[in-house]
């Protein structure tokens with residue numbers, strides 16, 4: 001059972017005490033409190049866990065501080081969308097809103113290699129008015145002989161350059177809990193020149209200790225990549241781990257699934273799942289067209305496949321695009337064939353804007369239609 005307190009409630013402790021004393025009358029019921037900072041409101045949820053099926057809802061509903069009481073039928077207690085009118089949470093981080101209303105292109109290098117390339121990339125973002133990026137320092141590679149990323153050594157100059165170019169959020173994969181501390185340390189030394197969204201990669205989608213570690217800190221939001229070889233339900237359960245440890249600021253990223261049925265694309269593009277994730281959860285949904293398609297092929301209409309699938313994700317309601325760029329793809333140490341050129345950034349931004357416009361027009365045309 002979930003009790004949603006009135007948003008922005010001043011001094012919720014009275015309500016929390018009242019809830020506690022009612023809950024204590026029922027054996028086997030544990031009370032857990034969670035705070036969320038949505039983009040518009042701050043709200044508190046109290047979760048009653050355990051033997052709640054015989055606990056009546058009325059005594060809680062009568063409390064003035066309680067907005068709504070929901071019996072949870074879904075397994076996604078934290079990330080789930082429990083009632084059709086429940087506000088999708090979203091969050092605000094380092095001056096940027098991540099929610100259903102703000103679309104972000106998070107463009108950058110798959111793997112950080114040189115300062116020149118990082119500077120050139122951030123300069124391109126700044127020239128195009130973008131404040132969000134991606135930069136890989138810790139790379140999980142299939143072969144131990146492939147470039148593993150520069151690790152902590154590159155963090156000071158990556159963060160300094162991001163700050164100098166007005167980039168506010170850098171999505172950066174972590175493959176081990178100690179990377180979080182390294183990022184924390186380097187960011188602090190840079191005078192918090194920028195912000196970081198901790199990325200959990202597809203290969204770590206069920207690394208439960210890593211999920212717990214990114215969930216136990218609340219300094220950084222988390223961008224979770226759908227597991228490439230597991231069901232959507234398993235991936236959603238993985239994000240539930242992060243939220244249940246205390247961090248609800250999660251972006252769920254679709255990036256394709258491993259199957260030769262997707263050939264010649266690198267992965268089978270799964271952006272048809274955007275509305276499914278939006279319906280089942282209150283998470284912000286992002287797509288990664290680069291790791292889905294994996295190549296720079298262009299369709300006969302002149303539009304690259306990477307653009308086409310980006311459009312498919314945005315038209316379906318995704319509000320984030322995590323995308324690989326490189327000033328010299330041939331020299332990239334990781335995933336060069338799927339990297340776009342900085343010169344293509346204006347076209348990508350315009351294309352995303354067009355597709356978002358189409359999505360918003362479609363939503364408008366369905367206004368008032370029955371919701372199934």
Ligand code: PEP
Nearest residue numbers: 136201202203225255291
């Ligand atoms: C990445 O985004 O750099 C990456 C490795 O992606 P994925 O985990 O989706 O393969």
Ligand code: MN
Nearest residue numbers: 110291334335
């Ligand atoms: Mn990559």
